[in-house]
Amino acid sequence: MGPHLTIEPNDRSVGGAASAVGKGVEMTSVLLGEGAQSSEGPADPLADFEGAIAADERIEPRDWMPDDYRKTLVRQMAQHAHSEIIGMQPEANWITRAPSLRRKAILMAKVQDEAGHGLYLYSAAETLGTSREELLDKLHSGRQKYSSIFNYPTLTWADVGAIGWLVDGAAITNQVPLCRCSYGPYARAMIRVCKEESFHQRQGFELLLALSRGTEAQHAMAQDAVDRWWWPSLMMFGPPDDESAHSARSMAWKIKRHSNDELRQRFVDICVPQAEALGLTLPDPDLRWNEERGHWDFGPIDWEEFRQVLQGNGPCNEERIGRRRQAHEDGAWVRDAAAAYAAKRGTGRPAAQAVAQEQPRAQAQTQDQHDGETAVSPR
């Protein structure tokens, strides 16, 4: 992270926009992994499972696993996927107003990447026997959650930068350890997601840097955005360890590798020098270096606000889920048409899959060889 970053939206070497259309299909082989062979009913499947976890081996889709392990993973992966697609909204809010063509291209590519992550994660969840339709239905009916951070509004252009720097930064801190998660398809999905997220984080930093070094009004805009996004970003790591409902078990299963508080501290330690490089301040008077701990101390987090937003009382909860539902309902006739057309052609595929069949270009070559696998929608 330096002050002289130059990032071009068309640097697609990190697997950004150019490859995005192909994601739906090419992901399959990655997610299913090498040698994910089913083993014929071992004598003691639980012992085998626990042995694999203890030995840091990956659990693959066809391996036996405890029901609770499966449920925990589906819950976490679904919430992650939902966060990606709900997270498109606050940033898409600025696509039509981006102040330069270069920024417009960067932002569009970023929002597109998020759609790609959503697709990727829904597919990873499907390896556990749950369909995208089912998960979307749970999102729309409020039975599954998405990250609360997206219930905050993007009020100025600088918020786009703050989301990239802080929200994506926090997400990466959370997600990098997931690349070593015990469930293979999730771990492999996260490797790709993290690469793109770190790209987004650098772009956010660079956007804020341009504002911070710009006119007085631009600098004030950047400071205001950081003031508003800092505390919600710290809340992204979840409640303190002694109040976290699922943490202990997830850590035992090696779905999770570090505690909420550990990750939060790591994030603060990363951000403090970056804020300094940006020439912006973090809105916490208690922030100071603790020589003894070798970490930055920070002030108390307003957990009441966190609970309020979680319970649906954030500034944008209704708007976000309402817009998502609206998009889904508005698109129903399109999905119906795709399904009806596919049925007439005798392919009989569900709508989403019929759609995916028609992604030309990047997918054209890979389509045939993956056609038999459950990339986009289960048969």
Added chain:
Amino acid sequence: MTRSQDTPAGGGAATRAEAALDSPLLPLADDALVLSHRLGEWAGHAPVLEEELALANIALDLLGQARVLYSQLGDEDELAFLREERSFRNCQLVEQPNGDFACTMVRQLFFSACQELLFGQLAELGDPLASKAVKEAEYHRDHAEHWTIRLGDGTEESHARTQRAVDGLWRYTGELFEPLPGPAPVGAVDWAALRAGWTERVTRVLTSATLTVPDSPQSGAWAAGAGRQGLHTEPFGRMLAEMQHLHRSHPGASW
């Protein structure tokens, strides 16, 4: 998309801006920018996740084309953010609001079928940039073509919506074939051949989509070449207001 010959290389800003307004590249750049902007409005609203990716992909391709073209005429941001409505040279088709998904796909089919043929001709005339862009246009046309067929030949509702989109947008298609005067290669384009190729292709797609090709005129009283002369439809002014507001609120700032 080669630099137009009459652009003064070292001329002052004013002369350069005037030259830009006369360049036949400007309408092509404006078409790409405006349609890209409209497609960007879909972000977060697409009917399926795969279309979020596809629409953004097309929007990014078009934005990339616009930027390459603008950079040959002057400063890309000045051209995009500091011109008034009457100075934009895009055709009226691309500025039409998104409407429903059928409307967006039919608009894309009409535009990309034309762009593919136009860039094809430019590539043959030796324009190196067009030979890259023609591949993009081909993909956009292909994508829109598949959707038009699927929607036209899908359900009763999708058929009705798609026919409505075809009928509603038809009168903006004539403008696509208005010759753009100026130096080669754009000045050397065979517009009659372009029109014939477009009509053949679009007729084939609409027919296989079980849709009716309108027999109404392809331009209204104002529409024939109006966009190319800076006469636009009402929604365009609001689109520009939104697009330009932030940039104009901070004169001289860099982003």
